[in-house]
Amino acid sequence: MAQPSTTQSTRYNPADVEHKWYQHWLDQRYFESKPDHREAFSIVIPPPNVTGVLHMGHMLNNTIQDILIRQARLEGKNACWVPGTDHASIATEAKVVKMLRERGIKKSDIGREEFLKYAWEWKEKYGGIILKQLQKLGASCDWSRTRFTMEESLTKAVFRIFVDLYKKGKIYRGKRMTNWDPEALTVLSNEEVIYKEENSRLFHVRYQIEGTDEWIIIATTRPETIMGDTAVAVNPKDERYAHLQGKRAIVPLVNRSVPIIFDNYVDMEFGTGALKVTPAHDMNDYEIGERHSLEIIDIFNDNGTMSEAAQLYIGEDRFKVRKLVAKDLEAAGQIVKIEDYRNTVGRSERTDAIIEPRLSLQWYLDMKEFAKTALDAVDKKEVQFFPEHFWNMYYNWLNEDNIRDWCISRQLWWGQRIPAWYYGEHTFVAETAAEALELARRQTGNAELQLEDLRQDEDVLDTWFSSWLWPITVFDGFESPEELRYYYPTNVLVTGWDIIFFWVARMVMAGYEWSGDLLGEAVAQKKGIMPFKDVFFTGMVRDEQRRKMSKSLGNSPDAMALMDKYGADGVRFGMLSSAAAGNDIVFDAPFDPKSKKVLSESKRCEQGLNFCNKMWNALRLLNGLPQQEEALNEESAAINALATTWFSNKLRQTNRKLKDQFKSYRLSEAIMNLYTFIWGDFCSWYLEMIKPPYEQAIDRPTYERSLEFFETQMSLLHPFMPFVTEEIWHLLRDRKSGEDCIISQLPAEEEFDAALITKVDTAIEIVSKVRDARNKNGIKQKEPLELFIRKTPQTSELFELEGLQEMICKMAYLSKLTFAEEDVPNSISFLAGPGKYFLVLNKTIDVAAEISRLEGYLKKAEGFMKGVNAKLNNQRFVDGAPAAVVEKERKKQADGMARIKALTEELEKLKGG
RNA sequence: GGGCGAUUAGCUCAGUUGGUUUAGAGCACCUGCCUUACAAGCAGGGGGUCGUUGGUUCGAAUCCAUCAUCGCCCACCA
Numbered sequence: 001m002a003q004p005s006t007t008q009s010t011r012y013n014p015a016d017v018e019h020k021w022y023q024h025w026l027d028q029r030y031f032e033s034k035p036d037h038r039e040a041f042s043i044v045i046p047p048p049n050v051t052g053v054l055h056m057g058h059m060l061n062n063t064i065q066d067i068l069i070r071q072a073r074l075e076g077k078n079a080c081w082v083p084g085t086d087h088a089s090i091a092t093e094a095k096v097v098k099m100l101r102e103r104g105i106k107k108s109d110i111g112r113e114e115f116l117k118y119a120w121e122w123k124e125k126y127g128g129i130i131l132k133q134l135q136k137l138g139a140s141c142d143w144s145r146t147r148f149t150m151e152e153s154l155t156k157a158v159f160r161i162f163v164d165l166y167k168k169g170k171i172y173r174g175k176r177m178t179n180w181d182p183e184a185l186t187v188l189s190n191e192e193v194i195y196k197e198e199n200s201r202l203f204h205v206r207y208q209i210e211g212t213d214e215w216i217i218i219a220t221t222r223p224e225t226i227m228g229d230t231a232v233a234v235n236p237k238d239e240r241y242a243h244l245q246g247k248r249a250i251v252p253l254v255n256r257s258v259p260i261i262f263d264n265y266v267d268m269e270f271g272t273g274a275l276k277v278t279p280a281h282d283m284n285d286y287e288i289g290e291r292h293s294l295e296i297i298d299i300f301n302d303n304g305t306m307s308e309a310a311q312l313y314i315g316e317d318r319f320k321v322r323k324l325v326a327k328d329l330e331a332a333g334q335i336v337k338i339e340d341y342r343n344t345v346g347r348s349e350r351t352d353a354i355i356e357p358r359l360s361l362q363w364y365l366d367m368k369e370f371a372k373t374a375l376d377a378v379d380k381k382e383v384q385f386f387p388e389h390f391w392n393m394y395y396n397w398l399n400e401d402n403i404r405d406w407c408i409s410r411q412l413w414w415g416q417r418i419p420a421w422y423y424g425e426h427t428f429v430a431e432t433a434a435e436a437l438e439l440a441r442r443q444t445g446n447a448e449l450q451l452e453d454l455r456q457d458e459d460v461l462d463t464w465f466s467s468w469l470w471p472i473t474v475f476d477g478f479e480s481p482e483e484l485r486y487y488y489p490t491n492v493l494v495t496g497w498d499i500i501f502f503w504v505a506r507m508v509m510a511g512y513e514w515s516g517d518l519l520g521e522a523v524a525q526k527k528g529i530m531p532f533k534d535v536f537f538t539g540m541v542r543d544e545q546r547r548k549m550s551k552s553l554g555n556s557p558d559a560m561a562l563m564d565k566y567g568a569d570g571v572r573f574g575m576l577s578s579a580a581a582g583n584d585i586v587f588d589a590p591f592d593p594k595s596k597k598v599l600s601e602s603k604r605c606e607q608g609l610n611f612c613n614k615m616w617n618a619l620r621l622l623n624g625l626p627q628q629e630e631a632l633n634e635e636s637a638a639i640n641a642l643a644t645t646w647f648s649n650k651l652r653q654t655n656r657k658l659k660d661q662f663k664s665y666r667l668s669e670a671i672m673n674l675y676t677f678i679w680g681d682f683c684s685w686y687l688e689m690i691k692p693p694y695e696q697a698i699d700r701p702t703y704e705r706s707l708e709f710f711e712t713q714m715s716l717l718h719p720f721m722p723f724v725t726e727e728i729w730h731l732l733r734d735r736k737s738g739e740d741c742i743i744s745q746l747p748a749e750e751e752f753d754a755a756l757i758t759k760v761d762t763a764i765e766i767v768s769k770v771r772d773a774r775n776k777n778g779i780k781q782k783e784p785l786e787l788f789i790r791k792t793p794q795t796s797e798l799f800e801l802e803g804l805q806e807m808i809c810k811m812a813y814l815s816k817l818t819f820a821e822e823d824v825p826n827s828i829s830f831l832a833g834p835g836k837y838f839l840v841l842n843k844t845i846d847v848a849a850e851i852s853r854l855e856g857y858l859k860k861a862e863g864f865m866k867g868v869n870a871k872l873n874n875q876r877f878v879d880g881a882p883a884a885v886v887e888k889e890r891k892k893q894a895d896g897m898a899r900i901k902a903l904t905e906e907l908e909k910l911k912g913g
Numbered sequence: 914g915g916g917c918g919a920u921u922a923g924c925u926c927a928g929u930u931g932g933u934u935u936a937g938a939g940c941a942c943c944u945g946c947c948u949u950a951c952a953a954g955c956a957g958g959g960g961g962u963c964g965u966u967g968g969u970u971c972g973a974a975u976c977c978a979u980c981a982u983c984g985c986c987c988a989c990c991a
Binding site for chain 2: 007010011014046093172188195202218219220221222241265266267271272274275277282283284343344352388389392393395396397402447497499527540542546548577578583584585586588601603606607609610611612613614616617618619620621622623624626661668669672675678683684687689694695709724741768771772774775776778780781784863864866870871874875876877878879880882884885888889892
């Protein structure tokens, strides 16, 4: 068993502590979970990219998951947090390509097989780093369950559902516009295209209406595509062109006759309101072409030069042709004018080449029904979002006007290769090559066919096509659903809102599609169910200029360095204390203009470390106290009795609040709740109340209660700051094996005495006011003073509370506390709670200062009364508001009047005397 | 262009269905303390007419509308 350190040092040192306890937890197998009789609580990790390194977003995300899983574990649930990584096909392939390039190897030279060998090597080498880093953060994942989206069994599941969807007719192959990089000669995904505003020119070109002397003027930024024009389009509402119905126009230079069509897409306000349509080279034109069955003429070669189909300028580069066409049109008198113009141009992230929209054959998944399922799930609250407003974003993407079929093929090698084989005109979709071959033999009637005769699709599947199954596949749901029945649906998904479409929505779809069959009898009518009950959206972590923290911007502090400096607990505190659900968090790491780097420093994390230190020293105080059976005297017996009763009630109150905060995922509130409670109520008040004078002993019962309080607080705080709490837990008492904070018991929810808490609050207010009076009058903190209480029914009742007087005397260093029938002359007076108090200073009072102080109070009280009176004098308020509210206002009025009266009297006396 | 969100103390943010709040917390700031648990600390303090203008209501930081500023997502105009 791990040994706790000694408490000699006044400084808490996380480095000594954190690794030790993490290893201990691993040795005790606390993170591991197997189905049993207990209630399950499961979370699947959003798998980070396999070759990624820990950044601030991961830190936040995984800290939150760890808090929830540790809390569940403490609540006695069977907590299971499944870790893993994503193969991230684009990102990883790009890294491998770069690595190979640095070694002078070109991807195209080595071929698919060898490339994949390098890629796997790379994965083996760097794949574990991020998981190791998560361990440093304290993540209590069941590491024996670590999965990878491209491991064998997950890949098998991917092929299985691909075939399933293909059979259901939801997967199809279709031609669509894609982003073509004419330099790299490859299709790019939307994520790899960067759009930027650039300067260009808008050409106004005139086209003749066939068989007339009339012209129609169109505006274009890309005159070189004129040879691919197959229509001219105008808006059907545009009266200027209404008469052109059924007419045709002549495309200049190539003199082709094309139809004039009417389409709502055309913006009447833009340019001349007329548009040339080039279906092969523009996304929108393609869609117009589809609607009007236009001819498609592809005028470019792969490398961006003109093809035979262009008829003119064959073999010349597209940008050279733009100039040539402009010149030739000008010469032919076809150009009306040329304007300067700014438009957005898409460039390849890797080669910076201007993207050419191009038709290509891709695999698609029909999303219509899926989208409806996913919408219903949230609509019927089967899945709940925190915060709720993300529903709007989700709805906006999934509703039928916006939803688009999912392009699931990628022109990459690192990934799951599409399980489709071709033979001539035939396509065979099967889970394995052997099955495909069998299909092929059966369907072609050719029993002699061999695998070599078939050609497998070259593309791989989109990464998300494996991750949308993650909540099912990590439990081997498709192979043996026993575990799925226990752990599914998972309790909560914790993720950034930036992947709400890519991932969250799609997991919901997959859950409903397949879990029903897999869960079998466990689910009514075998209807699929949601993959998680709650979704907790974390914000993006941003720098002080509100930019997203990212590696490419270099604005992110080094996560590992932060933890070295402040400890994992400190960093967890720092991240969380500013992370309200769904709100982006601005992380306070300073930027050093000299080194042009973000420093791994943070005030918030420092606060977390200071908090550890505070608790560490509270521990040192308790551990260092000598003990004896009886209390020192009657006074301390009374104080200790009051202090323990009061604190146990505060503890229950805090526990109640904390439970609510967990239920609604208000975790940043929860940690601040614990912070102020432990630091303020426990250390500053409770411990000071019970602390015996120097080298005196504390009575054993109070000591014992104090240990219990401390322990309970460590359990409550454990999910947030696991290391320091475990360490203190062990230093508080001698523990047997297995008595660890990580599996300790949380206090049950109990009623608390609110009236008692209010009374002690008033006492605390009195103490503070006395201290303030000392401060303002330059009197030493420990100089004994006498305090008088103006006797009223309220103050009498307050001071009936056993130990209250003694406690106030101790905390405020008062020599004596006396009830007075009259106001006490030559004293400092103040109000606290319902009473009035007089502090006798052993020196002359500065009357002028006293007057101005009291006038300040009076002004505030009068302002307050104005509001209250205005309400009560309003007959409609008295009639309209609920009786309880009116009653409260009446009480406020009475209290306020009393306060003003007391202050006025006091002021008169001071002024008069 | 479509959608979402934000605007509260010098900074970062709470304020959960309108009424125990002329508004809370942390940091920063100011004053006094090296007091035998803690200077990574202790005690105390100052600071905001809740972005604008209207409206609903007995009552608005909170609900509605408008404008302003900022941020994000999606689609992209030839």
